[in-house]
Structure formats: structure tokens, C-alpha cells
Amino acid sequence: MKNIGCHVSNKGYVSMYKDTIYVGGNTFQFFTRNPRGGSSKEIDLEDINKFNQLKKEANFAPLIAHAPYTLNPASSDERVREFALKVFKEDLALLELIDDVYYNFHPGSHVGQGEEKGIELIAEILNMVITPKQKTMVLLETMAGKGSEIGHTFIQLKKIIDKVVYQDKIGVCLDTCHVFDGGYNIKDNLEEVLKEFDDIIGLDKLKAIHLNDSKNELGSRKDRHEKLGLGNLSIEAIRKIINHPKLKDLSFVLETPNELDGYKEEIRMLKEMSE
Numbered sequence: 001m002k003n004i005g006c007h008v009s010n011k012g013y014v015s016m017y018k019d020t021i022y023v024g025g026n027t028f029q030f031f032t033r034n035p036r037g038g039s040s041k042e043i044d045l046e047d048i049n050k051f052n053q054l055k056k057e058a059n060f061a062p063l064i065a066h067a068p069y070t071l072n073p074a075s076s077d078e079r080v081r082e083f084a085l086k087v088f089k090e091d092l093a094l095l096e097l098i099d100d101v102y103y104n105f106h107p108g109s110h111v112g113q114g115e116e117k118g119i120e121l122i123a124e125i126l127n128m129v130i131t132p133k134q135k136t137m138v139l140l141e142t143m144a145g146k147g148s149e150i151g152h153t154f155i156q157l158k159k160i161i162d163k164v165v166y167q168d169k170i171g172v173c174l175d176t177c178h179v180f181d182g183g184y185n186i187k188d189n190l191e192e193v194l195k196e197f198d199d200i201i202g203l204d205k206l207k208a209i210h211l212n213d214s215k216n217e218l219g220s221r222k223d224r225h226e227k228l229g230l231g232n233l234s235i236e237a238i239r240k241i242i243n244h245p246k247l248k249d250l251s252f253v254l255e256t257p258n259e260l261d262g263y264k265e266e267i268r269m270l271k272e273m274s275e
């Protein structure tokens with residue numbers, strides 16, 4: 001593991017940079033806007049430019065911008081899909097101002113329309129917003145499979161990716177809590193799970209890791225994050241994940257239930273465990 005950071009609350013870019021330095025990281029994740037609502041702040045160019053400069057000097061790894069949870073491009077309600085389209089467009093325009101950042105989102109829930117329809121709607125919206133010249137790569141997050149969530153199997157993610165026109169603009173962010181809750185045994189069979197990912201999607205599409213332990217059992221389809229080592233994944237599994245040759249150069253971001261001091265401690269521990 002070379003690149004580590006945590007989810008930080010968005011109080012401006014320079015402020016998030018400072019939080020990341022405080023916890024000992026060289027990358028971070030942030031919400032582009034209110035995660036539960038959707039309103040965005042006014043763009044502060046001075047803050048963004050200063051931030052780009054600071055993180056360049058500090059040699060930061062690629063960041064992750066997280067779309068709001070309320071986004072559902074697979075909804076049956078046209079207004080909900082239109083909201084998703086608007087958010088995507090605005091966020092991607094904003095992210096063009098920031099260097100080296102991925103745009104991560106939860107693919108969506110098909111709410112009874114069926115998986116195939118949901119996949120179609122997700123790909124449709126992606127093809128409406130992704131342009132060949134944008135700098136930002138969009139990442140589909142692996143999901144736990146709560147309710148009618150799409151993206152809890154590698155095949156579902158592959159089906160979305162296959163429908164995207166600009167292939168170099170789409171990738172995957174693997175959430176360790178989600179895949180475990182989704183039934184992939186990264187605790188005992190990391191190698192097999194990665195092989196399955198590679199066979200179905202291709203490991204070249206994997207760009208980032210959300211590093212979380214899980215409060216629930218393998219295959220629970222629950223999605224409750226836990227602090228590293230306190231959940232069902234165990235510290236041994238975390239050690240294997242961060243040191244795996246196919247993963248160790250990616251951006252790792254913690255989404256464990258912590259404040260900055262807790263993240264700082266986890267990052268210290270991870271650096272110690274890093275081979």
C-alpha cells in the first residue's frame with residue numbers, strides 16, 4: 001500500500017487537504033455536495049487552485065469524489081433520473097477543475113423494474129454525461145446488494161461497463177465491506193475473488209479501494225461499515241488486501257466509522273502493516 005487516506009467532510013479543498021495531512025494520508029474522498037440532499041456549494045476557484053498546487057507539491061495520489069447517495073440513475077421515476085443527470089453533469093464539470101480525481105457513484109437501485117432495465121438506465125445516463133475529452137474517470141462502486149441495489153455482482157458491473165461508449169472513462173471502486181456483504185469471500189479467498197474480478201471485469205478496470213471492515217457476515221447484503229479489525233473481515237484479511245501485488249498501488253480510502261483521530265490511528269496501523 002502506497003496511497004492511503006480517509007473520507008473527509010467537505011469544508012473546502014484546502015481544508016480537506018489539511019485534514020489529510022493531519023491523518024497522515026496522501027489521498028482522500030469527499031462528497032461533491034450534500035450526500036443526502038443534493039445542493040452544491042458555489043465553486044471557489046481560489047481554493048481549488050491553491051489546493052491543486054498543494055497536493056501536487058505533496059505528491060498526492062488520485063482522489064475520490066463521491067456522488068450523493070440520493071442519486072439513482074436506475075429509478076423508475078423520470079424526475080429522479082433527471083435529478084441524477086443534473087448532478088452528474090454539474091459534478092463532472094466541477095471535477096474538471098481538480099487534478100487527478102475519480103468520480104465514484106453507487107450504480108443505483110432498479111426498484112422493481114428488474115436488473116436488466118436498471119443496468120440499461122444506468123448505462124444510458126453515463127452515455128449522456130461522459131464526454132471523450134473529460135479528464136475524470138467515473139467509477140462504479142461495488143455494492144452490498146441491499147434492496148434492489150445493482151452492482152453487487154461483478155457480472156452486473158461488467159454489463160454496465162460494456163454499454164458505456166467511452167471505455168477509457170469508466171472504472172470500478174471496490175468496497176471491501178460491500179463485496180464481503182455481497183457474498184465475495186475476500187476474508188478467506190482473496191485470490192479467487194480477484195481472479196473472478198479479473199475474468200469478468202478485468203483488473204485493469206479496478207482503480208480504487210474503499211477499505212472498510214464489516215459489521216455483518218459474509219453474504220448478509222447489509223452494508224454496515226466497521227472499524228478495521230473490529231468486524232468480520234479481520235485484520236489479517238486487511239493485511240493481505242493492502243499488500244496484494246495487484247492492489248497495492250491503488251488509492252485506498254477508509255470509510256470506517258471514525259473521526260479524524262480514529263482515521264489517523266488506522267492509517268498509522270496500516271502503514272505499519274504495509275510491506
Ligand code: FE
Pocket residue numbers: 066106141
Ligand atoms: Fe459509497
Ligand code: FE
Pocket residue numbers: 141175210255
Ligand atoms: Fe464505499
Ligand code: ZN
Pocket residue numbers: 175177178223224225
Ligand atoms: Zn457502504
